[in-house]
Amino acid sequence: MNIDRINAAHARISGAIRRTPLLSAPLLDEIAGRRVLVKPECLQLTGSFKFRGGMSAVSALPQELRARGVIAFSSGNHAQGVALAARRFGVPAVIIMPSDAPQMKIANTRAYGAEVVLYDRGREDRDELGARLSSERGLILIRPFDEPEVIAGQGTCGLEIAEQAAELGIAEAEVLVCCGGGGLTSGIALALEAKAPGLRARPVEPEGYDDTARSLRSGTRERNRSEAGGLCDAILTPSPGQLTFPIMNRLCGPGLVVSEDDALRAMALTFAHLKLVAEPGGAVALAAALFHGTELAGDTVICTISGGNVDPQVFARALERGPG
Known part of the structure; x- marks a missing residue:
């Protein structure tokens, strides 16, 4: 993984993805006690940054392989990203999703034209299921984060952050990234290393699923006890990726950990002051900026x-909870 691969991904997909803005709100700055700039990938096609990686990976496949179709594992956002990318190229997509994934994500994945295969996290092995389907149908596997072209696609978000920060005259800042397996975090970190070395990526995770923060402290890949049951479904993974962790270990600052309540509060504030909808896992970085300022510099x-x-009932819960 290097900046050349990220630049190549950007050249392939720049006409297909949205260049999301950097947004600010004076009242968020007041809460945080510093200037807060928000990169709203909730405005990206499919509602998350995952379309960048899905489009990068599908577009990088040789035509003869791509025509066979693709398969992916996902609780929802990678599913939608790969499904829409496959639809853009007119190829089949099979997405293996946990049966307890948010209903909106399952429905949207099907709406993008993918065949959704549900499995029970507690009883079934998704890797075994995926290997069988891939072998039977000749499908090409696109992993959610431990995939070079997926990381490269997520890195295009970092290229945009570097450009936008420069436009605003920002040479030094911490860049907080919602982190599951580390595809977005490592991609952004690589882009910043090359394009904006004064900006440092820091992963943010929910309590109980802080494998990356613990791994960065220990220097080895740590595991979570569970990857199910938490509110922040989009970023619940067993451990950092084999490809992503060495990048994060080399380039990222210490990990930050926020509570689910912090995430709900951040969702409410995002809606109140930016007029945006964030899912719980997508709000943890803003939660760290707003409520964990003593752990930040600059x-x-x-x-x-x-x-x-986000499913409507979870969003309603955040709004009922309020900013606190």
């Missing part, structure tokens, strides 16, 4: 809202 922080695909 007078400016940039944070991603990585996705906005």
